[in-house]
Amino acid sequence: MSQDKSRGFLGGIKDSIPIALGYLSVSFGFGIMAVSNGLSVFAAVLISMTNLTSAGQVAGLTVIASNGGIIEMAIAQLVINLRYSLMSLSLSQKLDGGFTKLSRLAVSFGITDEIFAVASGKPEEVSKQYMAGLISLPWVGWATGTLIGGAAGEVLPEKLKAALGIAIYGMFVAIFVPAARKALGVLVVVIIAVAASCIMRYVPLFDGISEGFAIIICTILAAAAGALFFPIKTEEGGGGQ
Amino acid sequence: MTARLLCYILVMAGVTYLVRMLPLMVFRRKIKSRFAQSFLYYVPYAVLGAMTIPAVFYATGHTISAAVGLAAAFVLAFFGRSLIVVALTASGAAFIAELFIV
Numbered sequence: 001m002s003q004d005k006s007r008g009f010l011g012g013i014k015d016s017i018p019i020a021l022g023y024l025s026v027s028f029g030f031g032i033m034a035v036s037n038g039l040s041v042f043a044a045v046l047i048s049m050t051n052l053t054s055a056g057q058v059a060g061l062t063v064i065a066s067n068g069g070i071i072e073m074a075i076a077q078l079v080i081n082l083r084y085s086l087m088s089l090s091l092s093q094k095l096d097g098g099f100t101k102l103s104r105l106a107v108s109f110g111i112t113d114e115i116f117a118v119a120s121g122k123p124e125e126v127s128k129q130y131m132a133g134l135i136s137l138p139w140v141g142w143a144t145g146t147l148i149g150g151a152a153g154e155v156l157p158e159k160l161k162a163a164l165g166i167a168i169y170g171m172f173v174a175i176f177v178p179a180a181r182k183a184l185g186v187l188v189v190v191i192i193a194v195a196a197s198c199i200m201r202y203v204p205l206f207d208g209i210s211e212g213f214a215i216i217i218c219t220i221l222a223a224a225a226g227a228l229f230f231p232i233k234t235e236e237g238g239g240g241q
Numbered sequence: 242m243t244a245r246l247l248c249y250i251l252v253m254a255g256v257t258y259l260v261r262m263l264p265l266m267v268f269r270r271k272i273k274s275r276f277a278q279s280f281l282y283y284v285p286y287a288v289l290g291a292m293t294i295p296a297v298f299y300a301t302g303h304t305i306s307a308a309v310g311l312a313a314a315f316v317l318a319f320f321g322r323s324l325i326v327v328a329l330t331a332s333g334a335a336f337i338a339e340l341f342i343v
Contacts, residue, residue, distance in 0.1 A: 022324045029328070033300075043242050043250070050254035055288050060253045062296075070252055077256040080288050084257075086281040088264035101266070108262035113285065162301040163310070163336035169297040170314040170331030172289040177318035179286060189283045193290035201295050218291035219284060226287070227279035234275050 007124070012133020019114045019134075020141035022171075027142045029167030030057060031149025032156075036165065037065040041150035048146040052112060052139060054168060056081045063212040076212040079219055087116040096125035103128040110135030113175070185230025193222035301335050305342050310335030 005011055027048055034044035039061075051057050059080050063073045088111055095104070107128065115134055119126050126134075153161055180187040200206045200214040209217070293311075301307045313334035317327045 018323075022328075025325050026328055029332075039246070040242060043246060047250055047253065050250065051257050053257060055285070055292060056253065056257055058292060059288075060249065064246065064249050070248060073249055073252050074256050077253055078260060079284075081257050081260045083281055083284045084261045085264045086278070088261050092265045104265055105262060108265045109258060111261045111265075158302075159339040160336060162303070162306065163332045163339055166297065166300045166307060166310040166335045167328040167332045169293050169300060169311065170328035171324050172293045173311070173314040173331070174318045174322065174324045174327035176286045176289045176293075177315060178321050181319060185283070186286050189286050190290035193287040194294045197291040198295050215288065215291050219287045222287035222290070223280050223283040226283035227276050231275050231279045232282050234278055 007127055007130050009129040009133040012130040012135075013137055014133075015118050016115070016134045016137040019118065020137040022114070023138050023141040024145040026054060026168055026171045027145030028149035028152070029164055029171075030054065030061075031146040031151075032153040032161055032165050033058070033149075033168065034061055034146070035150045035153035036161070037061055039064070039150075041147065041154075044150040045143055045147050049139075049143045052110065052142055053081060053084075054171065058168060059212060059215055062215070063210070066211050068210045068212045072210060072212045076216055079216045083113075084111050084116075087111050087113075091116060091119060094120065094122075094125055095131075096127050099128050103131075107131045107135070110139060112138070114138070183230075185226050185232070188230065189222045189226035192225050193218050196221050301339065303339065306335045306338035309338035309342070 006014075030048065031041070031044050034047065035041060039047075047057055047060065051060070056077055059076050060073060062068075063076055088108060091111065092104075095107075099107075110131070115138060119131065119134060122130075149164070152164075156164070176186070176190050180190050196218040197214065200209060200218065206214070297311050298304050298307045301310065310331040314327050314331035317330050322330075
């Protein structure tokens with residue numbers, strides 16, 4: 001039955017094609033960004049293969065480029081990627097009976113915003129084969145895009161490279177602008193975060209704060225304000241507006 | 242690759258993995274606190290906003306081309322275009338600006 005196919009490995013692969021294509025183009029931007037910050041192509045690909053997350057990797061790159069502390073790196077990753085905990089939590093209710101401890105350990109590596117979104121959108125419980133398919137192709141796309149971007153970063157003309165470096169910010173905009181348009185709470189959170197980030201950058205008083213910590217502070221400030229003044233509805237399923 | 246860089250990457254990967262793995266392995270129940278749920282819901286938007294502005298204005302080397310790219314991204318994102326379309330159009334707009342304006 002086609003129903004069974006759509007729930008297996010190939011079904012996961014099929015559902016992941018749009019994600020993989022998106023990752024391929026966006027991680028291209030990350031590769032360029034990493035190389036222009038002085039990292040080798042190998043290091044850039046290694047980061048993508050072991051992290052699989054855009055915001056965390058860009059923040060990590062910021063910490064590396066500014067020669068920040070290891071603790072700073074750990075806290076930045078913790079705060080920025082904390083949302084994955086919520087997704088993991090939510091996804092844990094959706095895994096079918098075929099999951100062993102080992103397959104849970106493996107699947108948790110591949111939880112990203114997009115993969116989580118697709119998995120939670122499935123009407124039925126998801127199998128470990130399906131999740132394996134859903135994660136593999138985007139992972140390959142993410143690593144390959146970084147490789148091509150990093151390698152191209154060394155040969156592309158300066159103007160083109162500069163223009164492609166903005167791609168990853170384009171993706172960020174594509175995530176927060178539509179959400180801010182739909183929900184006032186998100187709009188306010190984004191405005192607070194942007195305002196705080198500009199203040200940290202331009203007000204001399206905050207010169208001593210490294211860029212990594214600045215992102216952490218802005219995030220906590222804005223998300224806490226959002227939670228305080230625009231608490232989300234907490235029906236079944238959490239998250240969502 | 243230096244030892245320090247390897248150390249950075251290990252910490253990045255390790256923390257990111259633990260954040261994803263622990264809730265899936267340890268907790269089986271949902272977070273009850275409305276504040277915590279709301280906070281986690283808003284975190285991605287706060288992070289992305291803080292990381293995009295003002296950093297994006299330094300991404301191309303010229304503030305003008307970056308602003309053009311960012312404006313293009315805002316317009317397309319506002320009308321709900323997909324991630325790839327928005328990202329590539331931002332690049333394209335910034336490239337054209339680099340060619341003609343800068």
